[in-house]
Amino acid sequence: MGVSGTPNPVIQVSRIRKSYGATAAVSDVSFDVGKGEVFGLIGPNGAGKTTTMECVEGVRRPDAGQISIMGLDPFRDVYQVQNRIGVQLQQAQLQKRIKVWEAVDLWASLYPKPLDGNRLLEQLGLADKRNAWFMTLSGGQKQRLFIALALINDPEVVFLDELTTGLDPQSRRAIWDLVRGIRDRGKTVLLTTHLMEEAERLCDRVAIIENGKIIDIGSPEELVGRHCPTRTVVLATGDALAEERLRAIPQIENVMRQDSKFTLQGRGDDFVTEVIQCLSENRIRVNDFRTVLPNLEDVFLKLTGHSIRD
Ligand SMILES: Nc1ncnc2c1ncn2[C@@H]1O[C@H](COP(=O)(O)OP(=O)(O)OP(=O)(O)O)[C@@H](O)[C@H]1O
Ligand SMILES: [Mg+2]
Known part of the structure; x- marks a missing residue:
């Protein structure tokens, strides 16, 4: 059991803090994510969502508090953790003239047991873009490529930061379907969004975060029942x-x-x-x-x- 009673927690975050100089980005954040759950961090710009997520990924080290992911310490056991997680970065960019298949091959070469890249591109609706340059992809296609790259190592835990920001409603829906597909394959998903509709449609549970603190956690229905x-x-x-x-x-x-x-x-x-x-x-x-x-x-x-x- 996790700190909040989650059975089978894959991620456990306990009282983490992280400051950048005088800015307290995260001041006291605790939550658990169960296996197979889609968990959302929701909050306005600057709330501390990305910082929290990066601490769980092992990219940043919290100033205080504990994090466990799949029973490992994301900072100390970074190499073991990296092989078993997939990260889609907020505002990621690739070289303009890298081709879609080249990016997938390059990412696949980083892992011992990558998935079949062509199948992944097919699943993400990018098969006909295999030979396209990155710079010629639309916003939605770039997002899907980044999701493909995050999935290439068949990760157990997938991190998606603002995955549909800037996309039109149609591409957004296509991406939501993809995330549901990831969950249906038994993966655990931690995502951030400031779109409430996205959180409502995708997340089993959400944590509402503001000014580096979690205000409440629950399923969208629970939160609505409790507060409204x-x-x-x-x-x-x-x-x-x-x-x-x-x-x-x-x-x-x-x-x-x-x-x-x-x-x-x-x-x-x-x-x-x-x-x-x-x-x-x-x-x-x-x-x-x-x-x-x-x-x-x-x-x-x-x-x-x-x-x-x-
Ligand atoms: N590398 C950094 N150096 C200094 N301050 C930072 C850094 N990264 C984030 N911050 C600050 O920490 C706070 C939290 O930022 P963070 O990126 O975690 O928020 P967020 O919830 O992801 O916001 P957004 O919705 O805009 O992506 C903000 O005040 C931000 O300015
Ligand atoms: Mg962010």
């Missing part, structure tokens, strides 16, 4: 008795009315069902009905007092 329990239903009805009936719903907290349009707020997972039951029992006809469920964006706002993009 209010559910909202918007409906429209011409029924004269609707308001009175709706106000009688046990878990209702707030009823706002604008002509025939009602905005209802209540707490807990059963609230939406209660509204539906009330409508059906009282035979109230509605010509619009929507639920507005809180998401990680709302959790972030609640916990930090500002939106992640501010």
Whole structure:
């Protein structure tokens, strides 16, 4: 068990600190990642996500605290660790005129048992770009190439830093599918993002990090349930008795009315069902009905007092 009760932790980070001169990039960060989990560090620019990740990769040494990855010390056992992890770097670049297959060959030559590069390029949708120069790839193709390079040694743990930043929605979705594929093959993934939607769709659990500290950890659903329990239903009805009936719903907290349009707020997972039951029992006809469920964006706002993009 890890510090937070994670069964089978592959990564254990305990109270790490890291400063660059007077800047405390990471001041007290602890979390565990279980085998086969996709774990996300989410937070605004400068929160300490990359620094934390680089400490786990063994690229940086924390000033204090402990890290264990696959039972090894990422700094002391760096060579053993490097062979078993894959790292996709934030804002990585390659030589302009290196060809895709050359980059894959070069990376493969660094490891004792690399995967078949051609198959990997096929899986990542880059087979027809084998002979293309790096500089001729689109942003999304470059990202996919970097993911291919991170996977060439068939790593047990994959690190993805801001993997879809700057990509259009379509390439982003393609990359999300790739990450799900990596997880489905039993790999553990540690990623960073400041896109809440990305975290919600990809991550089994996330740690919300700001100013070098973790504010909370949990699955997106847990975090929403814990910090934003209010559910909202918007409906429209011409029924004269609707308001009175709706106000009688046990878990209702707030009823706002604008002509025939009602905005209802209540707490807990059963609230939406209660509204539906009330409508059906009282035979109230509605010509619009929507639920507005809180998401990680709302959790972030609640916990930090500002939106992640501010
Ligand atoms: N090599 C460095 N030298 C000095 N300061 C650094 C260095 N790397 C990061 N920092 C500082 O440490 C803090 C955390 O940076 P870090 O890169 O870990 O944040 P991040 O959460 O990854 O941000 P982003 O979302 O912009 O990638 C920032 O204040 C940054 O300016
Ligand atoms: Mg970063």
